[in-house]
Amino acid sequence: MTYSYYPGCSLHGSSREYDDSSRGVCAELGIELKELPDWICCGASSGHSLDEVLNIGLPARNLKIAEQAGLDVVVPCAACYNRLKTAEHAMREKESVRNQMRDLIDYDHKGRVQILNMIELIQDQISLDTLRSKLVKPLTGLRVVCYYGCLLVRPVEVTGFDHPEHPRSLDEIMSAIGAEALGWSYKTECCGGSHSLTRTDIVRVLVDGIVDMAKEAGAQAIVTACPLCLGNLEMRQSDGGFPVMYFTELLGVALGMNESRDWLKKHVIDPTPLLGSLGLLP
Amino acid sequence: MIDESAKSLLATIREKSGQDILACYHCQKCVVGCPVAEFMDVPPNAIHRLIQYGRKDEILKSATIWLCAACETCGTRCPNDIDIARVMDALKQIAVKEGVKGKERDVAVMHGLFMSGIRKRGRMHEVSLIRDLKLRTGGFFKDIRLGIKMFRLGKLSLSAECVKNVKDIKQMFDRAKAIE
Numbered sequence: 001m002t003y004s005y006y007p008g009c010s011l012h013g014s015s016r017e018y019d020d021s022s023r024g025v026c027a028e029l030g031i032e033l034k035e036l037p038d039w040i041c042c043g044a045s046s047g048h049s050l051d052e053v054l055n056i057g058l059p060a061r062n063l064k065i066a067e068q069a070g071l072d073v074v075v076p077c078a079a080c081y082n083r084l085k086t087a088e089h090a091m092r093e094k095e096s097v098r099n100q101m102r103d104l105i106d107y108d109h110k111g112r113v114q115i116l117n118m119i120e121l122i123q124d125q126i127s128l129d130t131l132r133s134k135l136v137k138p139l140t141g142l143r144v145v146c147y148y149g150c151l152l153v154r155p156v157e158v159t160g161f162d163h164p165e166h167p168r169s170l171d172e173i174m175s176a177i178g179a180e181a182l183g184w185s186y187k188t189e190c191c192g193g194s195h196s197l198t199r200t201d202i203v204r205v206l207v208d209g210i211v212d213m214a215k216e217a218g219a220q221a222i223v224t225a226c227p228l229c230l231g232n233l234e235m236r237q238s239d240g241g242f243p244v245m246y247f248t249e250l251l252g253v254a255l256g257m258n259e260s261r262d263w264l265k266k267h268v269i270d271p272t273p274l275l276g277s278l279g280l281l282p
Numbered sequence: 283m284i285d286e287s288a289k290s291l292l293a294t295i296r297e298k299s300g301q302d303i304l305a306c307y308h309c310q311k312c313v314v315g316c317p318v319a320e321f322m323d324v325p326p327n328a329i330h331r332l333i334q335y336g337r338k339d340e341i342l343k344s345a346t347i348w349l350c351a352a353c354e355t356c357g358t359r360c361p362n363d364i365d366i367a368r369v370m371d372a373l374k375q376i377a378v379k380e381g382v383k384g385k386e387r388d389v390a391v392m393h394g395l396f397m398s399g400i401r402k403r404g405r406m407h408e409v410s411l412i413r414d415l416k417l418r419t420g421g422f423f424k425d426i427r428l429g430i431k432m433f434r435l436g437k438l439s440l441s442a443e444c445v446k447n448v449k450d451i452k453q454m455f456d457r458a459k460a461i462e
Contacts, residue, residue: 009406014437038445040404045352046396049374052298053458058400061454104457154354155365164358190317190353197415198388199349200424202321235428266435268428 001125004066004073004113005033008080009041015077015227017263021248022076022118024263028255029126029134033074036065042083045194056097057104059087063115064107072114074121076248078226079193081117082151082159088115089158117152118248119169119225120161128176136256138178141278145184145219146170146247147210149229153188164188170247174223177254184217186210191232200236207236215242220274223247234268243271258282288336295333298372305362306330312356312366322346323385326356326366329373342377343384346370388419401455404445409438 011019026033043051043058051057063084066073075081090097091109102108116124122131148167153159162169165188171181189210192203210233214222221243224230233244245264252260253275261282264272275281295303312326313319324332324346332341341347350370357365377384378394395414399406412429416422432438445451 009408009443012405012443013408013439014432016437038404038447040445040451041400041406043400044396044406046393048352048371049393050378050397051458051462052372052375053462054397054455055371057454057458100461103461104454150351150353150355154358156358164354188355190351190355192317193351193353194392195318195349195351195389197412198392198419199321199386202318202349206317235425266437268431268435268437 001030002032002034002071003116003121004069004071005035006039006062006066006073006075006080006084007035008075008077010077010079010227010231014231017249017266018076018227018230018246021246021252021260021263022074024257024259025248025251025255026074026121028252028257029130031121031126034069034071036062036069036073039065042080044079044083047083048086053100053104055083056087056090056101059083060091060101060109061105063087063109063113064105066113067107067110070113072116074116074118076118076225078117078149078151079228081115084115085159117161117225119152119173122173122251123169128172131173131176131251135177135254137254137280137282139174139250139254139278139280140178142179142250142275142280143182143218143220144174144179144223145182145214145217146174146187147214147222147224147229147233148187149224149226150188150190150193151226151228170223170225173247174250177251179250182217182219184213184219186213191229192236193228193232196228196232196236203232203236204238207232208238211237211239211242221245221271223250237269241269243267243269243274245271253280253282256282285336287338288334291333291336291338294376295369295372298375299365299368301364301366301369303330303333303364303369306334306364307362309361311359311361315355315359317353317355318349318351322349326350326370329369330364333369339382341373342380342382345385347373347377348384348386348389388415391415391418401452402448403442404448404451405443407439407442409440410442
């Protein structure tokens with residue numbers, strides 16, 4: 001199986017461990033990822049806040065590159081995934097947007113490639129049974145809560161992924177690799193997203209609410225699939241010691257990949273003492 | 283009664299966001315679910331009311347439009363299917379276009395710097411964004427220890443990635459301005 005790969009700016013920056021673990025796990029599972037040539041930033045929150053045209057235009061240009069490459073595109077970052085899906089949705093639903101984009105990027109959008117997040121890729125394209133059959137080190141004894149955040153699951157009509165308020169997919173993946181995915185009510189609470197730099201005070205309040213609830217649920221760590229969420233949860237929690245990991249990192253551990261140690265070393269809050277105490281480090 | 287200025291604001295919002303504000307019957311479900319409502323000066327449903335009244339200046343100067351985190355909780359729960367985050371986007375875009383300087387300037391400045399970074403390089407570079415933001419809004423020592431830690435962990439890179447054809451990106455930004 002071969003897919004195009006859109007890492008986005010965070011995965012080439014502060015979220016390198018998400019990039020490395022996504023690529024690593026895919027290679028281990030026999031999936032080839034081809035990075036889109038000369039991809040550009042999706043515009044993220046700033047694009048849709050400020051610019052009526054470029055908020056669609058920036059992701060549309062990436063979709064153009066993806067259609068020219070001719071393969072379905074995997075997008076691990078929840079924010080990039082959301083923007084690419086938004087552009088695809090807008091161009092599909094509105095002729096006026098499609099025409100505007102034709103003028104902007106000299107390309108007629110065909111809607112030929114599927115946009116997939118990492119959870120979808122593992123669950124639908126690889127299947128949990130395949131994952132189970134490749135388990136080397138089941139994550140027995142690890143209690144986690146799965147934190148989906150906003151951008152993967154909302155708006156429903158745009159992403160169409162899982163459930164907007166009670167998603168299950170990541171919990172199922174964590175269960176499949178032997179961890180205990182605990183029930184909790186903060187799966188899709190907002191972490192404050194792009195306010196991290198400017199209204200840090202607000203982000204702290206939201207993040208503390210999420211971390212406190214995770215502890216109350218009995219979790220030892222939070223698992224996520226979004227670099228914005230992970231960044232905020234790690235950097236802005238008052239506790240300062242509650243681990244947060246990408247689900248792909250834990251997949252790597254469960255698949256017995258030695259490289260996963262390098263990914264886990266890149267965290268502001270070191271998750272290796274927890275994993276080590278459970279005998280789960282490679 | 284809806285006067286002319288209210289009609290024109292309603293029409294602009296409808297055109298830019300695709301949302302029908304008149305459908306709002308102020309059940310305040312959006313307010314209850316909003317994670318940042320407690321920090322806002324005008325609750326989300328009251329923004330709708332102000333739009334219905336045509337009180338544009340108050341809306342565009344509010345903190346609310348810039349504090350909306352676009353989490354889409356409200357849009358998911360709205361019984362009248364109003365995607366309120368899209369309305370907030372439209373209002374921010376109007377505020378910027380009309381040069382309205384309201385509350386939460388730092389948030390607006392950050393978004394502006396983010397976009398000019400993309401125009402320059404085609405990609406966002408975290409260190410440049412943070413540096414430019416500090417130069418514009420102050421707070422030079424904020425997060426300094428965190429920054430050093432992240433740099434040591436290899437999470438921050440001093441050299442910025444650039445796409446091959448930067449000229450193309452600049453042209454795209456110029457074209458977008460012309461289209462708008």
